[in-house]
Amino acid sequence: MTAIRAEKITRRFGEFTAVDGVSFQVEAGEIFGFLGPNGSGKTVTIKMLCGILPLSGGDAWVDGIDVRADPDSVRSRIGYMSQKFSLYDDLTVLENLRFYGKVYGLGGAKLERKIEEIIEQNNIRPYVNRQAGKLSGGWKQRLALGCALLHEPHILFLDEPTAGIDPVARRQLWDLLFELSGRGITFFVTTHYMDEVERCSHLAYLYYGKLIADGTPAALRHLPDMTPPGTHRVEITTEDVTSALRTARTLPAVRSATIFGRSIHALIEDSVSGNELGEILRRKGYDVEDIRSLAPSLEDVFVELTDRRQKELETPA
Numbered sequence: 001m002t003a004i005r006a007e008k009i010t011r012r013f014g015e016f017t018a019v020d021g022v023s024f025q026v027e028a029g030e031i032f033g034f035l036g037p038n039g040s041g042k043t044v045t046i047k048m049l050c051g052i053l054p055l056s057g058g059d060a061w062v063d064g065i066d067v068r069a070d071p072d073s074v075r076s077r078i079g080y081m082s083q084k085f086s087l088y089d090d091l092t093v094l095e096n097l098r099f100y101g102k103v104y105g106l107g108g109a110k111l112e113r114k115i116e117e118i119i120e121q122n123n124i125r126p127y128v129n130r131q132a133g134k135l136s137g138g139w140k141q142r143l144a145l146g147c148a149l150l151h152e153p154h155i156l157f158l159d160e161p162t163a164g165i166d167p168v169a170r171r172q173l174w175d176l177l178f179e180l181s182g183r184g185i186t187f188f189v190t191t192h193y194m195d196e197v198e199r200c201s202h203l204a205y206l207y208y209g210k211l212i213a214d215g216t217p218a219a220l221r222h223l224p225d226m227t228p229p230g231t232h233r234v235e236i237t238t239e240d241v242t243s244a245l246r247t248a249r250t251l252p253a254v255r256s257a258t259i260f261g262r263s264i265h266a267l268i269e270d271s272v273s274g275n276e277l278g279e280i281l282r283r284k285g286y287d288v289e290d291i292r293s294l295a296p297s298l299e300d301v302f303v304e305l306t307d308r309r310q311k312e313l314e315t316p317a
Helices: 042-049 071-077 093-103 108-121 137-149 167-182 217-221 241-248 274-283 298-314
Strands: 002-013 016-027 031-035 057-062 078-081 155-159 186-190 202-207 210-215 231-238 254-260 263-269 288-293
Touching: 002 042, 002 186, 016 042, 016 057, 016 186, 016 202, 016 210, 031 042, 031 167, 042 057, 042 155, 042 186, 071 078, 078 137, 093 108, 093 137, 108 137, 137 155, 137 167, 167 186, 202 298, 210 217, 210 298, 217 298, 231 241, 231 274, 241 254, 241 263, 241 274, 254 298, 263 274, 274 288
Parallel strands: 031 186, 031 202, 078 155, 155 186
Antiparallel strands: 002 016, 002 057, 202 210, 231 263, 231 288, 254 263
16 A cells, blocks of 8 residues: 655745655555755655645645645644654653644543553653653654654654664664554655665655655665676775775776775776785785675665766766
């Protein structure tokens, strides 16, 4: 079953086109990762799908409802959680839950039952009487997610939900998303963290208003452009990774290279093996600890797509 369908959706602000003819489909129960550099139109896309911003062109359906025709019904069936904590700092956790429950039209025994369920589900019982403004970043986001779930939405839009919170809190929040996804809730998530991207079941990549990739993680890794004919990828581990990268990029056989931790990920021509490249770098004074064949990671995919798109934009028509 399709949860979200967008067909050539467009949003213009005067002469500026923020989202330009974007099409994709999200199936029910998916964790859909929506990626792209800052300013690419991700949040604008979310606001159009939520019925907050009108579409300048194209059509969209959310939970089977035409966003153009009935945005109010769309908003009643979805939850939204922004990257910035948007609840009330001076209210307690419990007061925030009650307030938002009433905003969503809940009341009486049903509201109290739902609040109790959210408290248990999000493990926030120790903090129910604490002011929201005094919570850590991770617990604030758990509270925000809980408030977004009160009215039992079918689809949740999460706009960089883990920005600025520590790695442990990020993992715990994602564990909760997996649990909820298993219950049939669809998640539309924007993120800049590659470890979170790896957890998504479906990905789309927006680059300054244009959709330039759409598919499963496995499908994107195996795009023909990722490892063109006559090339292969290698990982080079060395202590002096920054300097070694500069040198590697000057070698004729190296098509592209970038840093990943203490390693270099390089796309090289088949005329040079990984071991031969390692020897070249050793002769230039670098202590190459290891070199091995590598399948493209999702970060490789998005770096390559971004570089290619940027070059296309810089090339005169």
